[in-house]
Amino acid sequence: MTASPANPTKVRGETILSVDNLVKHFPITQGVLFQRQIGAVKAVDGVSFELRRGETLGVVGESGCGKSTLARLLMRLETPTSGRATLEGKDLFKASGGELRRLRRNMQMVMQDPYTSLNPRMTVGDIIGEPFEIHPDAAPKGSKAKRVQELLDLVGLNPEHINRYPHQFSGGQRQRIGIARALALKPEVIVCDEPVSALDVSIQAQVINLLKQLQGELGLSYIFIAHDLSVVRHIADRVAVMYLGRIVEIGTEDEIYERATHPYTQALLSAVPVPDPEARDQRNMIRLVGDVPSPADPPSGCHFRTRCWKAQDICATEDPKTVPRAADPHPSACHFAELRPATPA
């Protein structure tokens, strides 16, 4: 395939997706007939970022931090409580009907679990070709099978396997099918929600390499959601760290991995298991105590203060903004942002 970025006027590096103060609160209700709202799970609580053309934005955080809800919001699988997002200047949440369909075509998703995200009763050809039924103009009549075979070839599967069923493939191969499906409509943005966390290490590396290679060939922009920081470092240009529905630190791969200033990012980095026994001996681990608080009842002020070793009175009263800090010019949401050698030398 020689699919280059379709339009030469589209410049690499310009903003393609812009998210502004996105909020999603899931109501908690009580009562059967007259359901009263007694609270809300603040899954995403004011998230802003920009995605540039051709780049990968990694989103990392522990379970319950809202990273998957963020993905579902961007795909419009959930309706946001408030906030705005624009894809190439068009409002993602105001669009409806034909306009929404066109927008969705430009933004596709790869799911986490390659076992449940493919319909077991459909052949691979039907799964990858299904987008063409919703968008008939994407593949001219009669060319569907050929296009599906091109896609199979592109993701490194045998094009002759078009009539096989998902169960005839291994986990890594199924994830390739999921990627081919996401690529079918030639989108510019792909949201990958934990695309490799269900795979074995040796297979995981194959899929990461495939995603990088496709990005180079097709000029794709990725939002790459993962809990594994080592994986994210391999693929991301910029990284956003989420904690309890908020981005607490965002910056280039280098800024986050080498010059993190937020205590949570530092703790997260120091907890990543390192296989090298000698590097383990040298590094200085931060042991966080306790668990992530419930997003239904987050702590006042800085959400991280209940587990933070730097917490002072101000952390409980004043909510730190995600803004550039004196310690390093990338945005970090900590009153006491400072550098620390976080990764082993």
Place this chain on the structure above:
Amino acid sequence: MTVNPTPASATPEGGHLLELRDLHVEFRTNEGVARVINGVSYHLDAGETLAVLGESGSGKSVTAQAIMGILDTPPAFVRSGQILYQGEDLLTRSEEQRRQVRGKEIAMIFQDALSALNPVFPVGWQIGETLRQRAGMSRADARRRAVELMDLVKIPGAAKRIGDYPHQFSGGMRQRVMIAMALALDPKVLIADEPTTALDVTVQAQIMDLLADLRRELNMAMILITHDLGVVAGVADRIAVMYAGRIVEHADVRSLYKAPAHPYTKGLLESIPRLDVRGQELSTIKGLPPNLMRIPSGCPFHPRCPYVQQVCVDEVPHDLVLGDGRTSACHFAQEVRDDSVAS
């Protein structure tokens, strides 16, 4: 199979706390016979930690289930081999005798604590159940001991939380409850099957620390089953790497990491994304793990191996002893190790 018992396991009789000798397990299914374990031998001494590393389908969990005597039979059958605990073969014992060993001598914790715990009983009751059933304790005594055990695994406010149900605990705390249950009868061997896989990194570190502390305090021997070398590198004394139902390499953690002597281990280590290395092409192991119903001839790794020669297709490699208690089941173990040192 024509695999000889490994020369490395030729140690004096009864010398080890737990010893597996040439264990073979197969799954007899409608589609055919899957040979899941093909001659596994390893040993464990008191107070020692052995990590069993492997990818899905390598047989690492089935080996543990065979030791515990909790294989699903059918379809799983132990075809041959011995599981010696304190010199006695568990496989020749009756079900009732094995039940006495289970929990009291060898206990196990599982990966997914939420599905391993019963959702309709309080955790204190579940921890105490073992004590009432097996140690004959009264309800009050069992309850008291359950609080002690919850304290031991560092669940904050144990006395207050003993009446809580599993869903009221976080993932990390649930895993602690599981560990408390496993420790109830003071076992000499603890088998932990992917104990932290379902947990976040910060919590994962807490659980691994806890297991390391407990092992030291209680002088238990531990078998840690995992797919992630990073998780066990700080805790394990020795590592056994499994592939297609065999142990392909066996070494202490440092030597293994520094100079893997089996091409599979080498490929596996190289494909782990590292936190301290910036985005570059990850090296991969080509191809897929074998179908256990049609294991390749000779060395089961040969279709994926960069060192492959004709001998690998024809002959099953024996465990090559490399000194320092290291073995590698590869015809070219020496070369692979030298390459690893060089690179």
